[in-house]
Amino acid sequence: MRDIVLAHVSPAAPVRVLDLGCGTGSLLFRLAEALPAATLIGVDVSPANVHAAQQQQAAGTPAARVRFEMADYLTYRAEPFDVIVTDGVLHVIAAETGVLVRKLANDLRAGGLLMCNMPFDCRYNRTFSLIRRALRRVQSPWVDRRILQVGRLLHGRDMDENGLRERVAYMYMPPARMMDERLARHFASAGLERMAEYPTPNTSLSQLRHRVTVFVRRDA
Ligand SMILES: C[S@@+](CC[C@H](N)C(=O)[O-])C[C@H]1O[C@@H](n2cnc3c(N)ncnc32)[C@H](O)[C@@H]1O
DSSP: OHHHHHHHSOTTOOOEEEEETOTTSHHHHHHHHHOTTOEEEEEESOHHHHHHHHHHHHTTOOOTTEEEEEOOGGGOOOSOEEEEEEESOTTTOOSOHHHHHHHHHHTEEEEEEEEEEEEBSSHHHHHHHHHHHHHHHTOOHHHHHHHHHHHHHHHTTTSOHHHHHHHHGGGGOOOSOOBSHHHHHHHHHTTEEEEEEEEOOOOOTTSOOEEEEEEEEOOO
């Protein structure tokens, strides 16, 4: 994501950047290093994630220009941004799609960029959505434990136990939306024009396949 942002934003530009659903802040910290004149805000609805990001910041990341806020994006208010990045988030926000897309458009200044990494419509993701829907019907502590076991087998080497446990909930969550023509039409009618797409490496069998799409906000 950082490299994709750098393909569209000059490192010297004094841009305002929002990372929507910033998690524990890893992307925002990388962007802060890569864009030394930027002001960056990370917003996340999870108090634990925002706390972890703030702790990491306090532990020495160059941070005068970086801020983390705990908020539900749907009710978050701020001056329009030059860039909104959002990695693995738009498909988990259970709002009406039109409402979410209009908010994204309103939170960008004219000419601003939205860069979103999210699942796209393909057979793998459709099948995976069905599996997640089926798992939701049989959700129980026993199924949680089985999911965790599979998670340990697949990712035990590169993810700690807390990270694995946090991700169990996602296995019950079919995506609220995927990047497809219907969603692209929502973006277009909100004034967000698709300008580029980038494949995202698929790091895990248990993850929906993602793609980064870049939109530019046309004048209202
Ligand atoms: C799959 S994680 C991705 C985190 C981070 N972007 C990353 O790539 O590591 C999804 C994140 O979106 C956040 N999130 C979900 N709904 C949100 C909302 N309505 N407003 C703000 N953040 C939200 C979750 O708390 C979680 O941190």
